Amino acid sequence: MIEHFPVLIIAVGLLGAFFTPIIGLIRKELCSPWASLITLLQFLISIFLLYQVLAAGNISYWLGGWQPPWGIEYAIDILNAFVLVLVAGVCFSVSIYAKKSLGFEVPGKELPLYTLYILLSTGMLGIVVTGDIFNLYVFLEIGSLAAYALIAVGDRQSLMASFNYMIMGTISASFILLGIGYLYVMTGTLNMADLSERLPELYGRPVILVALALLVVGLSIKTALFPLHTWLPDAYTHAPSAVSAMLAGTFTKVGIYALIRVMFTVISPEYVIETVPVMNILSWVAAAGIVAGSVLAIAQYDIKRMLAYSSVSQIGYIILGVSMANKLAMTGGILHILSHSLMKGGAFLAVGVLQNSFGSRDLIALRGAGRKVPLVGVSFGVFVLGLAGVPLTAGFLSKLLIVTGSVQGGVYGVFLAVALIANSVLSLAYYVPAMNRIVFAEGAHPARRVPWTMQGPIVALAVATVLFGVFPELPLQVVGAASDALAGFLGGG
Amino acid sequence: MIQDIIFAKYNYIIYITLMTIGFYGMIGKRNLIKKLIGMSIFQYSIFLFYISAADVSGGTAPILLKEPAVYVNPLPHVLILTAIVVAVSTLAVGLSLAIRIHREFGTLDEDKIIELS
Numbered sequence: 121m122i123e124h125f126p127v128l129i130i131a132v133g134l135l136g137a138f139f140t141p142i143i144g145l146i147r148k149e150l151c152s153p154w155a156s157l158i159t160l161l162q163f164l165i166s167i168f169l170l171y172q173v174l175a176a177g178n179i180s181y182w183l184g185g186w187q188p189p190w191g192i193e194y195a196i197d198i199l200n201a202f203v204l205v206l207v208a209g210v211c212f213s214v215s216i217y218a219k220k221s222l223g224f225e226v227p228g229k230e231l232p233l234y235t236l237y238i239l240l241s242t243g244m245l246g247i248v249v250t251g252d253i254f255n256l257y258v259f260l261e262i263g264s265l266a267a268y269a270l271i272a273v274g275d276r277q278s279l280m281a282s283f284n285y286m287i288m289g290t291i292s293a294s295f296i297l298l299g300i301g302y303l304y305v306m307t308g309t310l311n312m313a314d315l316s317e318r319l320p321e322l323y324g325r326p327v328i329l330v331a332l333a334l335l336v337v338g339l340s341i342k343t344a345l346f347p348l349h350t351w352l353p354d355a356y357t358h359a360p361s362a363v364s365a366m367l368a369g370t371f372t373k374v375g376i377y378a379l380i381r382v383m384f385t386v387i388s389p390e391y392v393i394e395t396v397p398v399m400n401i402l403s404w405v406a407a408a409g410i411v412a413g414s415v416l417a418i419a420q421y422d423i424k425r426m427l428a429y430s431s432v433s434q435i436g437y438i439i440l441g442v443s444m445a446n447k448l449a450m451t452g453g454i455l456h457i458l459s460h461s462l463m464k465g466g467a468f469l470a471v472g473v474l475q476n477s478f479g480s481r482d483l484i485a486l487r488g489a490g491r492k493v494p495l496v497g498v499s500f501g502v503f504v505l506g507l508a509g510v511p512l513t514a515g516f517l518s519k520l521l522i523v524t525g526s527v528q529g530g531v532y533g534v535f536l537a538v539a540l541i542a543n544s545v546l547s548l549a550y551y552v553p554a555m556n557r558i559v560f561a562e563g564a565h566p567a568r569r570v571p572w573t574m575q576g577p578i579v580a581l582a583v584a585t586v587l588f589g590v591f592p593e594l595p596l597q598v599v600g601a602a603s604d605a606l607a608g609f610l611g612g613g
Numbered sequence: 614m615i616q617d618i619i620f621a622k623y624n625y626i627i628y629i630t631l632m633t634i635g636f637y638g639m640i641g642k643r644n645l646i647k648k649l650i651g652m653s654i655f656q657y658s659i660f661l662f663y664i665s666a667a668d669v670s671g672g673t674a675p676i677l678l679k680e681p682a683v684y685v686n687p688l689p690h691v692l693i694l695t696a697i698v699v700a701v702s703t704l705a706v707g708l709s710l711a712i713r714i715h716r717e718f719g720t721l722d723e724d725k726i727i728e729l730s
Contacts, residue, residue: 254692261699268706272713277730279714286707287639290652297696298659304689305666
């Protein structure tokens with residue numbers, strides 16, 4: 121049983137998604153606990169896998185007993201296991217929140233959503249767990265298709281947002297498929313470990329460069345890296361708040377994970393750093409994204425849209441950390457995956473509560489609303505401060521590591537680091553007013569009772585944000601080991 | 614030289630042409646259904662690339678071969694079967710979105726929808 125956990129995390133999700141409508145036929149109320157149960161199981165399995173990887177080293181699971189590279193392999197190392205726990209954890213906490221929230225926002229349409237919800241979570245976990253690059257494409261599409269449908273149940277404009285996301289997402293997935301095709305035609309294998317062994321002798325060939333370009337551009341659309349982020353603001357703004365939180369907290373992070381996997385595991389770091397300056401280009405693009413996201417966020421009064429643009433900026437931080445290709449920045453980048461996931465997911469959940477209780481997402485109309493729902497208001501303040509990178513929150517250390525890592529990257533690294541710090545100050549220009557308006561300002565609002573299933577996950581995420589900020593050793597042990605494994609062949613540190 | 618490329622690798626030229634047509638349809642057209650048609654052409658051109666790259670002229674299917682024979686690599690076909698399923702599901706999602714959009718806004722023209730929303 122225990123040795124089958126890598127595949128069970130997927131199988132539980134797929135079976136769970138299949139049985140959701142059947143359970144809905146028996147009793148409608150059971151669907152939501154069922155979705156929570158399935159995501160809880162996935163969360164427990166992922167924690168166990170992380171424990172196992174830390175204790176006994178990497179896991180290689182052969183699907184159906186077929187030996188890789190012929191069979192499909194599920195390969196789990198520390199980075200995988202870390203992202204698995206993060207994704208499954210956010211999915212589980214959002215699933216508890218989703219019950220009441222979907223009932224408020226899209227009454228009568230909740231039933232099919234739980235199927236899609238489990239499929240989205242399973243698709244993301246599949247991307248993370250697999251060691252086969254075509255499998256990655258299939259899971260990416262499972263997750264994306266569920267995401268398109270989930271976005272489309274939001275308000276009136278969500279339909280067009282979902283349609284545009286679908287067009288962008290299909291371009292991205294097709295590029296990834298084509299890139300995989302080029303790699304397969306050249307090497308005759310789809311297994312990631314096997315690819316990394318066979319590719320070095322082909323590095324002189326232009327076709328590998330084309331494949332790399334297709335994969336990087338395709339995955340950059342999925343992660344919403346500036347300037348390919350155009351689908352993101354509309355999709356996050358108009359989707360139901362639980363879906364926004366789920367997408368912001370996990371889906372883009374999984375894209376970043378896939379990008380790291382492709383650049384560091386499938387294609388060797390020497391190639392992406394020295395032969396072709398992919399990392400260099402990515403770091404400049406990421407820096408541009410950080411600034412552009414912040415500048416666009418300042419002008420927004422719709423909180424969800426502001427948070428969406430700030431996502432563009434924060435994704436830039438993670439990509440910058442990863443693409444500086446030294447150990448410190450890499451650790452910071454991966455740690456920021458965790459902190460951004462908690463904070464942005466939590467912030468979207470908190471905005472969902474405010475929207476449901478006071479009927480608006482406008483910063484002016486919500487003046488003082490945080491006082492009427494104190495726990496949510498305080499949590500929102502914590503998330504926003506964390507996103508700005510204030511000390512004692514999870515966002516501080518990861519940003520600090522990215523900046524110090526960038527400084528090591530020579531002259532242009534220092535320039536990027538200065539841009540980062542300047543931008544942190546710039547980002548205060550929208551985070552602090554948002555917090556002031558919602559938490560500290562006076563406003564006349566009717567008192568509302570918010571169900572504990574909605575408050576619980578928000579408070580839990582806020583506590584995690586503070587906890588990881590005050591005791592950064594906890595995540596750093598895992599993240600440090602993950603970036604050690606990645607940076608082993610980077611040198612320096 | 615150029616003739617060699619055109620005649621020996623015409624399948625790749627066809628796939629690139631189709632891909633460009635599809636890409637134009639997705640980006641350039643304003644009608645949502647035309648965008649979806651472009652999307653399908655775009656995806657199918659990639660399937661064509663996989664299938665034609667795997668083909669061996671004169672090859673047979675690797676099933677029950679009694680004596681050594683030239684056979685076609687079956688793996689890309691299987692991969693593309695999966696990808697076709699994905700493409701069909703994407704098209705289904707896209708078409709159902711288009712239906713919902715038409716019910717909501719009464720038009721499928723992207724510019725008019727932006728005005729209305």
